[in-house]
Amino acid sequence: MQSKSILIVYCHPYPQSFNHAILTHLEKNLTNHGLHYQLIDLYGDHFQPFYDAEELRLFHQGQTHDPLVKRYLDQLKTADGIIFVTPIWWNSIPGMLKGFIDKVMKEGDGLTHTVTRTGISGCLTNLKHAYVFTTSTSPTFWFRIASGNGIQKIFINKTLEQLGIRKAKWYNFGNISHATKKQRTHYLMTCQERSLHF
Template sequence: MNNIVIVYCHPYQKSLNHAVLEAVKDNLAQHKIPYETIDLYRDKFQPFYDLEELRLFHTGETHDPLVTKYLELLKNAQGIIFITPIWWNSIPGMLKGFIDKVMKEGEGLSHTVSKYGIHGCLTNLTHAYVLTTSTSPTFYFRLFMGNAIKKIFISKTLKQLGIKRGTWINFGNVTNSSLTKREKHLKKIQKYPFQF
């Protein structure tokens, strides 16, 4: 079990997020690190509960085959890399729906719930990297907009699932960025020393 799961959340193949995805794949391939990619939009993942899915939630079951597939990938990986834009100061609804639906409660699933709170079971995922882009500059997002990726998504949500270490890398001010700056960021990602 030494493969990495990439969770990619963007609908547009010419986006900077897609270029980041390709840079991450190049990086992992250069280091001979096997990986699996979950492309939520390409897979046409339905990020919402229907009544049947909600009924099955507390039994740890699902009627969505993608949920089963994704959870198996996560349970057999060593690390995870999220690639996503920041929309309205947080993760997009598609990625939130991935967390909502795939993270099933139950023995051998993503977590269990006791009277003391949530116990994360995805401890095999030793490190999560969250690679984002944002319209706001990174410093503005950190200081004035609540820093939700670091404070909530990494330090609370992922930690509750059993992932103890998380690193956030953001490319801010994306709308007004130059081609040179974007290329520099992609080169940084291609050479980044991911550690799992």
């Protein structure tokens, strides 16, 4: 049986962050269990998360002049599952990750989605499962109850589903600024355990 390939999309600029600790533990865990993974490090790759005029002109042709977009598209189309590692900034995903969605998710047959009369039809059905691991200074219950639950309702239930990713789970480490070492370790263990369930 062919080994599954997992794509990690990592979105944080600071190598001493807890997000980077999550990434390090995921990579080690996947390697230890013989699972192949690819990494998209948006800040490390110096990805430009915005359109210029030429990139936007090419959008409806399903084309790009950005070599990173071409590489990312190939990785998205050949992976079996995807993991996002990102902080929550101002109640949503960071601009860098939003730019990844805006710019890389190309319209057209054989790309990430097509547009029909009734809406968007996702083409990334090869990504059988997704995990979204986030950190936040606010408590998780606040996002889910008081701020509209945007990560779940918009990023997961709308954006990822429209792209064809039907099964996604979100795990947030809230109130991180006041977290104990034990709480941080518990979250890392949760991320490691979940990353094997593809």
